Amino acid sequence: MDDVLRWRVLPMLVLLASSLVLYVRILPKKSISECSLLPYDHYWITSKRIVTPQGVITGAVEVREGKIVSLVESDYQRGSLLGRKVVDYGNAVIMPGLIDVHAHLDEPGRVEWEGFSSGTKAAAAGGVTTLVDMPLNSFPSTVSEETLRMKVEAAQKKIYVDVGFWGGLVPDNAFNISMLEGLLHAGVLGLKSFMCPSGINDFPMTNSTHIKEGLYVLAKYNRPLLVHAEVVLDSKNNEGLLDGDPSSRSYATYLKSRPPSWEEAAIKDLLAVAQDTKPGGQAEGAHVHIVHLSDAKASLDLIKDEKRNGPNGASISVETCPHYLAFAAEEIADGDTRFKCAPPIRDVTNRQNLWEALIDGHIDMLSSDHSPSVPELKLFDEGDFLRAWGGISSLQYVLPITWTYGQKYGVSFPQIATWWSERPAKLLGQKYKGAIISGNDADFAVWEPEVEFELDENYKTYHKHPNISPYIGRRLSGKVLATFVRGNLVFSEGSHAPAACGSPILAK
Numbered sequence: 484m485d486d487v488l489r490w491r492v493l494p495m496l497v498l499l500a501s502s503l504v505l506y507v508r509i510l511p512k513k514s515i516s517e518c519s520l521l522p523y524d525h526y527w528i529t530s531k532r533i534v535t536p537q538g539v540i541t542g543a544v545e546v547r548e549g550k551i552v553s554l555v556e557s558d559y560q561r562g563s564l565l566g567r568k569v570v571d572y573g574n575a576v577i578m579p580g581l582i583d584v585h586a587h588l589d590e591p592g593r594v595e596w597e598g599f600s601s602g603t604k605a606a607a608a609g610g611v612t613t614l615v616d617m618p619l620n621s622f623p624s625t626v627s628e629e630t631l632r633m634k635v636e637a638a639q640k641k642i643y644v645d646v647g648f649w650g651g652l653v654p655d656n657a658f659n660i661s662m663l664e665g666l667l668h669a670g671v672l673g674l675k676s677f678m679c680p681s682g683i684n685d686f687p688m689t690n691s692t693h694i695k696e697g698l699y700v701l702a703k704y705n706r707p708l709l710v711h712a713e714v715v716l717d718s719k720n721n722e723g724l725l726d727g728d729p730s731s732r733s734y735a736t737y738l739k740s741r742p743p744s745w746e747e748a749a750i751k752d753l754l755a756v757a758q759d760t761k762p763g764g765q766a767e768g769a770h771v772h773i774v775h776l777s778d779a780k781a782s783l784d785l786i787k788d789e790k791r792n793g794p795n796g797a798s799i800s801v802e803t804c805p806h807y808l809a810f811a812a813e814e815i816a817d818g819d820t821r822f823k824c825a826p827p828i829r830d831v832t833n834r835q836n837l838w839e840a841l842i843d844g845h846i847d848m849l850s851s852d853h854s855p856s857v858p859e860l861k862l863f864d865e866g867d868f869l870r871a872w873g874g875i876s877s878l879q880y881v882l883p884i885t886w887t888y889g890q891k892y893g894v895s896f897p898q899i900a901t902w903w904s905e906r907p908a909k910l911l912g913q914k915y916k917g918a919i920i921s922g923n924d925a926d927f928a929v930w931e932p933e934v935e936f937e938l939d940e941n942y943k944t945y946h947k948h949p950n951i952s953p954y955i956g957r958r959l960s961g962k963v964l965a966t967f968v969r970g971n972l973v974f975s976e977g978s979h980a981p982a983a984c985g986s987p988i989l990a991k
């Protein structure tokens with residue numbers, strides 16, 4: 484019996500011990516192959532169309548340990564990379580990964596609306612390699628050091644792309660410097676506030692005084708304040724409308740309820756406060772970023788006027804979103820609340836003016852303002868524009884939307900890279916993101932501009948609620964083939980890497 488034990492158990496123990504050693508030794512390798520569909524840490528990607536700050540080139544990008552280490556402009560097919568690990572994307576476009584500075588992922592607290600996992604899977608499938616999560620629509624809102632920690636905790640092991648966080652500037656913390664400093668110190672990339680009711684009870688609106696206080700604190704940290712710039716004017720538009728009034732199904736009714744004058748009045752007040760960000764001003768170092776501009780008339784003129792002062796003027800920037808560039812009020816059917824957002828989508832002429840302002844550089848960048856909810860809150864049965872949730876679901880589609888609807892205006896790959904990568908990286912203070920240059924993070928969107936597809940039920944969408952998006956049913960061009968985040972191939976030909984290895988981005 485003793486002998487049997489010795490000859491059977493001993494070898495098994497040896498085997499167990501050696502496989503444990505092996506397991507421990509291969510652990511780092513294993514984690515690469517979980518995080519990436521391409522399990523190398525040193526490789527080249529090649530294509531005939533690589534979008535760099537110097538223009539579109541044919542060549543190879545060398546990636547090592549998550550960084551771009553060299554960029555070779557050459558006809559790589561001649562064999563200079565023979566024997567290397569090369570992924571050839573042929574004629575597909577390699578662009579810097581998209582950076583979405585404005586998305587609502589709603590976690591913790593409202594995962595039934597979206598969540599870090601589905602939201603960042605959608606981002607990865609759309610070529611978005613970094614996104615910044617808004618401080619509201621989750622519960623609690625991100626307004627203190629503690630609530631930021633809850634966000635970061637909730638994001639652990641769930642994010643497929645890199646994710647930063649905005650903190651909320653609300654009346655509760657605006658006059659509480661230590662609370663704001665705690666939030667900034669803990670790593671939010673900047674603050675966000677509303678000049679009108681946000682639609683979320685624990686995220687009340689701020690007035691100019693709150694914003695001024697916020698800017699003083701932000702100045703010390705060199706970080707921006709993002710502002711939803713609409714103020715509720717004493718409008719008579721909806722007076723007399725009762726719940727269930729048939730005209731609340733009318734898009735025209737909704738459009739009139741939030742006129743361009745709301746944006747104009749807010750931007751006027753905001754630019755007055757933003758004067759403190761001028762060189763030598765009390766809030767020098769802070770920056771004001773106007774989110775989702777819709778009004779391309781008086782509101783845009785105010786912004787253009789301020790920008791004419793150049794570096795001596797206030798430090799400001801502005802974004803618009805794909806839905807203002809893709810849709811127009813005239814095309815929105817009554818009752819179709821998928822199109823409800825704030826500020827609203829305006830008329831055809833306004834859309835044309837937004838495109839021109841973007842192309843002329845008056846509008847700095849694009850963002851998704853992906854703001855989904857559960858389908859029930861969209862009130863599809865009633866089609867009530869006044870009571871339905873306001874927010875457009877689009878995160879996964881922003882690249883093909885920009886490309887498809889931009890064709891009419893002759894939009895180029897470098898322009899898309901400027902609007903979706905370079906300028907957003909600058910707003911976020913991310914020095915190593917936003918462009919394909921040596922030393923930067925190896926964040927890429929690889930896509931095929933010429934490939935068309937229909938957003939129908941056969942199209943794999945990763946948003947938690949695919950059907951609430953107004954883009955469903957549209958034909959788009961520009962298919963995302965592959966997405967790399969810090970060298971990890973996180974999405975390729977319809978599949979995600981097994982593990983979610985995105986990093987939280989915390990400001991230091």
Ligand SMILES: NC(=O)N[C@H]1NC(=O)NC1=O
Pocket residue numbers: 587619620681682683711823824825826854873874875
């Ligand atoms: N709370 C929230 O997401 N609001 C957003 N939705 C929208 O359409 N505009 C917004 O600011």
Ligand SMILES: [Zn+2]
Pocket residue numbers: 711774775825
């Ligand atoms: Zn907003």
Ligand SMILES: [Zn+2]
Pocket residue numbers: 585587617852854
């Ligand atoms: Zn938003």
